[in-house]
Amino acid sequence: MTDMSGDFRAAPVLSVDGLTVDALTDRGAKRVLDAVSFELAAGETLCLAGESGSGKSVTSLSVMRLLPRASLRIVSGSIKLEERDLTTLGERTMREVRGRDIAMIFQEPMTSLNPVMTIGKQLLEPILIHQGGNEASARAQALRMLDAVQITEPARRLGQYPHELSGGMRQRVMIAMALSCRPKVLIADEPTTALDVTVQAQILKLMRELKGEFGTSTILITHDMGVVAEMADRVAVMKDGRLVEIGSAVDIFEQPTQTYTRELIAAVPRIGARAGTDGPPAVTAEAMAAPRADKSLEPVLAVNNLKVTYGARASLFGRKPGQLAVDGVSFELRAGRTLGLVGESGSGKSTTGKAVLGLIPYEGYVAIGGEELMDFSVKAMRPVRRLAQMIFQDPYASLDSRMTVGAAIAEPMAIHGIGDRSDRADRVAELLRRVGLTPDVASRYPHEFSGGQRQRICIARALSLKPKLIVADESVAALDVSVRAKVLDLMLELQETEGLAYLFISHDMAVIERMSHDVAVMNGGRIVEHGPRRAVFENPGQDYTRRLIDAVPIPDPSRRRLAMAG
Amino acid sequence: MIELILRRFGGALMILFGVAAITFVLLYALPADPAVQLAGRSATAQTVANIRHELGLDQPLIVQFVHYLGNLVQGDLGRSYTQKTEVMTLILARLPATLILMVSGILVEVAIGLTLGTIAALNRGGAVDRLVMTVSFIGVSAPQFVVALLLLYVFAATLQWFPMAGFGGFSHVVLPALTLGVLGAGWYARMVRSAMIDVLNQDYIRTARAKGVAERTVILRHAVPNALLPIVAMIGIDIGQFMGGVVVVEAVYGWPGIGQLAWQAIQQVDIPIIMGVTLISSLAIVTGNLIADLVAPLIDPRIRAR
Numbered sequence: 093m094t095d096m097s098g099d100f101r102a103a104p105v106l107s108v109d110g111l112t113v114d115a116l117t118d119r120g121a122k123r124v125l126d127a128v129s130f131e132l133a134a135g136e137t138l139c140l141a142g143e144s145g146s147g148k149s150v151t152s153l154s155v156m157r158l159l160p161r162a163s164l165r166i167v168s169g170s171i172k173l174e175e176r177d178l179t180t181l182g183e184r185t186m187r188e189v190r191g192r193d194i195a196m197i198f199q200e201p202m203t204s205l206n207p208v209m210t211i212g213k214q215l216l217e218p219i220l221i222h223q224g225g226n227e228a229s230a231r232a233q234a235l236r237m238l239d240a241v242q243i244t245e246p247a248r249r250l251g252q253y254p255h256e257l258s259g260g261m262r263q264r265v266m267i268a269m270a271l272s273c274r275p276k277v278l279i280a281d282e283p284t285t286a287l288d289v290t291v292q293a294q295i296l297k298l299m300r301e302l303k304g305e306f307g308t309s310t311i312l313i314t315h316d317m318g319v320v321a322e323m324a325d326r327v328a329v330m331k332d333g334r335l336v337e338i339g340s341a342v343d344i345f346e347q348p349t350q351t352y353t354r355e356l357i358a359a360v361p362r363i364g365a366r367a368g369t370d371g372p373p374a375v376t377a378e379a380m381a382a383p384r385a386d387k388s389l390e391p392v393l394a395v396n397n398l399k400v401t402y403g404a405r406a407s408l409f410g411r412k413p414g415q416l417a418v419d420g421v422s423f424e425l426r427a428g429r430t431l432g433l434v435g436e437s438g439s440g441k442s443t444t445g446k447a448v449l450g451l452i453p454y455e456g457y458v459a460i461g462g463e464e465l466m467d468f469s470v471k472a473m474r475p476v477r478r479l480a481q482m483i484f485q486d487p488y489a490s491l492d493s494r495m496t497v498g499a500a501i502a503e504p505m506a507i508h509g510i511g512d513r514s515d516r517a518d519r520v521a522e523l524l525r526r527v528g529l530t531p532d533v534a535s536r537y538p539h540e541f542s543g544g545q546r547q548r549i550c551i552a553r554a555l556s557l558k559p560k561l562i563v564a565d566e567s568v569a570a571l572d573v574s575v576r577a578k579v580l581d582l583m584l585e586l587q588e589t590e591g592l593a594y595l596f597i598s599h600d601m602a603v604i605e606r607m608s609h610d611v612a613v614m615n616g617g618r619i620v621e622h623g624p625r626r627a628v629f630e631n632p633g634q635d636y637t638r639r640l641i642d643a644v645p646i647p648d649p650s651r652r653r654l655a656m657a658g
Numbered sequence: 659m660i661e662l663i664l665r666r667f668g669g670a671l672m673i674l675f676g677v678a679a680i681t682f683v684l685l686y687a688l689p690a691d692p693a694v695q696l697a698g699r700s701a702t703a704q705t706v707a708n709i710r711h712e713l714g715l716d717q718p719l720i721v722q723f724v725h726y727l728g729n730l731v732q733g734d735l736g737r738s739y740t741q742k743t744e745v746m747t748l749i750l751a752r753l754p755a756t757l758i759l760m761v762s763g764i765l766v767e768v769a770i771g772l773t774l775g776t777i778a779a780l781n782r783g784g785a786v787d788r789l790v791m792t793v794s795f796i797g798v799s800a801p802q803f804v805v806a807l808l809l810l811y812v813f814a815a816t817l818q819w820f821p822m823a824g825f826g827g828f829s830h831v832v833l834p835a836l837t838l839g840v841l842g843a844g845w846y847a848r849m850v851r852s853a854m855i856d857v858l859n860q861d862y863i864r865t866a867r868a869k870g871v872a873e874r875t876v877i878l879r880h881a882v883p884n885a886l887l888p889i890v891a892m893i894g895i896d897i898g899q900f901m902g903g904v905v906v907v908e909a910v911y912g913w914p915g916i917g918q919l920a921w922q923a924i925q926q927v928d929i930p931i932i933m934g935v936t937l938i939s940s941l942a943i944v945t946g947n948l949i950a951d952l953v954a955p956l957i958d959p960r961i962r963a964r
Contacts, residue, residue, distance in 0.1 A: 158867055162783065183873075191870035198868075203861040208883050208958055218869040253959040269869065 103174075104131035105276050105309045106155070106194075111169035113150055113159070113333075124164065125150050126333045132277065137303065137310040139320045139341075141356070142330035143572035144543075148313045151330070152279045155311075156196055157186050173276070192222040195270035199282035201262035205254035212250030215269050222273045237268035240305070241298060259437075260291035267299065271306055281313045288436040288599065293643040296322055315572065317360040318645030321345060322652055329353045341649040359574040360647045361602035363629075370626050371609045372430065375584045391424040392560045392593040393448065393480070396457040398422070400440070400447050417443045418454070419617035427560060428587060430594040432608030432625065434601060434640070440617040441597045445563045448595065449480055461560055478508055481554035485566035487546035491538040497524075498534030501553045508557060523552040527582060544575035548582065555586070565597045580606060601644045605629055613637045662951065670944040677940040678730065678933070682723050685929050692927040696739055713739065726933070735937070736930035738923075745934040749916055753938070755825055756915030759838065759907070760900055762831050764893065766839025771846025772889075776882065778847065779854030790847060797844025802903055806837045806910040823912035834911045838903050842896060849892060853885040860884070887958050894950025901939040 113125035125147045132138050140148045153159050155171055157178060171178040173193055178186065195218075198204045206214060215234040216227070223230070231250070238246035241264040254262055263283060270278055280299065284292035296319065303310060312323055320327055324341040329352065337350045348354045366373070398421040403414040418440040425431045433441045447454040450465045458465045461479045481504075484490040491500055501523055502516040511519065521531035527548040538546055547567065554562055564583070568576040580603065586592055596607050604611060604625075611628040613621040613636065621634045632638045646652075693710040694701075710716050714725065729736060735745035778790040813833060814822045820833050857863065858881055866880045867873075901917075908917035916935050923931035955961040 156868055158864065187870045187872060189870070190868055196865075196868040198861055198865065200861050204865045206862040206866070206880050206884070207960060208887075209880070217866075217871060221870055255960045266865070269865075 103134075105134050105174060106132040106311075107170075107172045108151070108155065109170045109172070111151065111154060111171060112167050113147075113154055114165055114167050116163055116165060121167075124333050125154070127169070128330075128333075128335045129169075130328050130335060130338055132309050132311060134309055135303070135307050136325040137312055137323055139324035139327045140311060140313045140330055141315070141317065141320050141327055143315060143356070143574065145332070146330040147333040148315075148330055149281055150333075152196070152281050152311060152313055155277075155279060156190060156194060157181070158190075188222070191218040191270075191275070192273045193275055194277040194279065195273070195275040197263070197266045197270050197278070197280045197283045199285050201259045201266060201286060202254075204266055205262055207254055209253075210250065211252050211254065211257070211265055215250070215265065215272065218269060219272050233272065234268075237272045238265070240271070240302065241265070241268045243268070258291075259287055260294060263287065263291075263295055264298065267295075267302065271302060271308065274306060275308060277311065278308045279311045279313070282315070283312070284319065285314070285316065289601065289643040290436065290639055292319075293645070296645070299323070316645065317357055317573070317647040321647045321649045322645040324649070329356065345647070345649050355574060357647060359577045361573075361577070361580075361600070361606055362647060363602040363605055363641060363644045364646075365602070366605050366625070367630060368626075370624065372584055372587075372607050374588065375581050376588045378588070390462060391426050391459075392461060393423075393425040393595065394457070394459045394462075395424070395444075395448060396422045398444065398447055398454055398456040398458060400443050400452060400454045402443075417617055418447060420456075421614075421617075421619055423612055423619065423622060425561070425593045425595060427593050428591045429609045430587065430596050430607050432604035432611045433595060433597045433614060434599065434604045434611060435614035436599065436640070439614040441614045442565050443617075444614070445482070445565045445595060445597050449482055449563055450476070451482075474508065478557045479559055480561040480563065481557065481559040482563045482565065483547070483550050483554050483567040486570050487543050487550055488538075488570075490550055491546055493538055496535055496537055497541070497549050500538075500549065501534070501556055504553065504556045510557070519556065520552075523555055524549075526555065526586070527552045542575070543571050544579060547571060547575075547579050551579075551582065551586070555590070558590075559592070561593045561595065563595045563597070566599065567596075568603060569598065569600065576603075583607070601641055613640065663948070666944075666948045666951065670941070670948070673944055674937060674940055675727075678727065678937060679723070681933055681936045682726065683719070685932060686719055686722075688927070690927045692739055692929055695927045730937075735934040738931050739928045740923075740926050741928075741931075745930045748919060748931065749934055749938055752914060752916045752919050755913060756904060756908070756917060758831065759834055759904060759913060759915055760897075762835035763838030763842075763900060763903070763907075764896075766835050767842035767846055767896075768889075768893065770839065770843035772850050772882075774843070774847040775850025776854055776877070776885075778851040779858060780877070782855055787851075790851075794844035794847040797840050798848075799844075800841070802837060802841060802906045803910060805840050806833075806907060809833050809837055810910075823910075825912075825914050834907050834913055837910070838900065838907050841903065842899070846889065846892070849889060850885060853888050854881060857881045857884045883957060887954070890953055890957060891950050894947040897946035898943040901942065 108131075109129045111125055111128040112123065114121040115124045128147070128151055130138065140151060142148050150159070150164065153164075154166055155178070159166070166179055169179070173189065178189065181189065205211070212231070212234065215237065216230045219225075219230040219233050220227070234250065235246045238249055243249055243261060243264050249257070249265075257265065267283075283299070284295050287295060299310070300323065302308070312319070314320055321341065326339065327341050327344040328338040329336050329344065329350065331352050337344065337348065337353050344353060345357060348357065398418055399416065400418040401414040402417045421440070421444055423431060433444060435441045443452070446452045448458055450458070460476050463476050465476060491497075495503075498517070498520045501520045505511060505516050505519065510516070517534075520534050524531050524533060529545065529548055529552075533541075538549070541549065568579050571579060583594065584607070587594060594607070596604065598604050608625040610623065611621075611625045612619045613628065613634065615636050621628055621632065621637045623633075628637060629641065632641065691706075693706050693713065693715055697706045697709050707716075714722060717725075726736065733746065735749070737743065738745055738748060741748065774790045774794060778787045781787045810822060810833065813819050820829050824830055863876060863880055866876045871880070904915065905917035905920055907913065908915045909921050912918070916938065919931060920935040922928075923935070
């Protein structure tokens, strides 16, 4: 088994010393990486952990010497691959290093492969460049690599295009490509972040097996402390362009010396953290003193036999049937309760969320506050719309960059003709306070805010019409863990004080566990399991649910299970 | 794929019908009377009336139109008023010259546009980029007849590298093709530049570089085919633009194509020829779009899958 003591005394494969990188902006140079130093021993996995903007990716791109020339520049420090300092190499020599000595895998398997080139051409490319030889021998090697990453029918895959493969398969292809020239160092930048948890578990397991087989030293960049705990021999924690702490995985998790590291680990939602309890934790003093009783019996949202079809269209030869994205979904949601809708990508959970708000055509029964939605005329929808609001995933894309925050929050009220200008300004101030911001930010524009602050603004906007139901679709998925925890707490607090009902859509089992009273697990457009959160998490009735729970990496290196399980 | 072609074919028929109807109405709304034009200034009212009857111009517009459509379905574009020949024959005789001009114009346009656009994208924000963008802006803004006269003055009159006008060997094509292509080239340079900048920021370009692929190969093999996707669709649409330019260019260079035919016909109010050229041009545009639609899946496997 892997040595977890962090004792790697052999000469390092890669040593980074005092690496400093500046971003070139209109207002002069800005330091983005400040004297970062670390060593990577032969055969070890070093995780670079940290939140967005900490400099993880800049570090890896510096090692590859792939920083965008116009905007980022290495100002000092050295990057030694064995004896050679990469910072002094010419571009031609550096090209020989890339792909042969150091290879890289990226986050987005969907966009990291060239869409107009076959898998075969892309796989053969590094082999032909670095090892020469003829096409036939390169092809044979490509096939061996596809076999090594456990892709079925490797020969057929060579002729396929990226869009014909699933996300997990594409990431396997990326790994095959990266390892094809047996590099000394593999840099994996968030390699599983874009994947479903079950696929993530498979890819992590594969990476671990291949490390044993190829003996590659790995730098694994991730924001996910669960993945860190699962994979790392040693961990380097980064923050604001500095390396704040480095040590063995066990030390970092069990005896972190830096406050930031402790906060980072504490903020990670752990699956099983709510075991033995019903419902989400109480966050306000009132709720802690007297838990809210279910006063209303009338459901805020009632859904019966909901069906959504995509892609149906008229064609010359009759009607083309579409694909059933949601297939007979039924559930109820009462005031002050949260239904967690969980499932993998393509399970139909987001589609359900949109249909429930009448944003896409559907069949079946949906009623909000007792009013059926079937009437699609905009006017008839308006009073119902006030009752139900949505918070989206990407706080950067869901605010108009040319509209002040105050105007964005006031807009729903203006549309629904609520109050006059000064009433609305008062309400905006009140809402901003409500979500933990100060009223004076109303005159500022979205770009002046961080992701977490923007999501607070989106929540304020959703609250402006005093809705009874909020559909939150992956609302915290784009946020860093520490910010995520705070936004989730805010949502819990608002639920306790306003009696909001949440339809909480997420792929993240730990977040679902924290937020939900009830959980519905979706797979292939159907709800496969539905019940109180405690029952679903502690005693799942379906194998599918159990697989989803088991695939979540636990942020505790002593409880590794993904890579170990057969 | 077959459905796409059938669908497009149906669409093409609708478009041609629409074009025929609109052109027909517009031409007969003209203040110029073809019969007067044919009879000459000194002709008597009776002569004019006779000519009008002979040409069928005295019948109601709708009857004339139905009559025209009836002939059109059989591939008959009518007879020219002035040249007393089948319009189809006239057009077919001149079509090859126009096709040569158009194809060479498109080649000039795409070659210059692609090269300049790519160079600008690779030097984004630098002096070369600004120079290319300025030049392309001038290219886009310059009226075609000005470009034509300028090229004639420099390369034909002063340097005498190319003939002034006429139809013949390769040297005759160069200046008209340049004139026709320069405007589009500026346009394409801008399009290609933004498409290339977009593509160069894609993850798969970074993947290619991380594999150790040489920069030249990254550009030519990985970036250009992806940047071409939006351009191919544009070329199809662009053929319409081109037809307008062809009339001017053929007139200036005395190029014996259908543009020149149309130019003469307009002056003589020779309605059947104007109608014929308009319809053939529309057909060319529709065909161009169809070809673009058929070529796109050859470059982009994602479209093939649909």
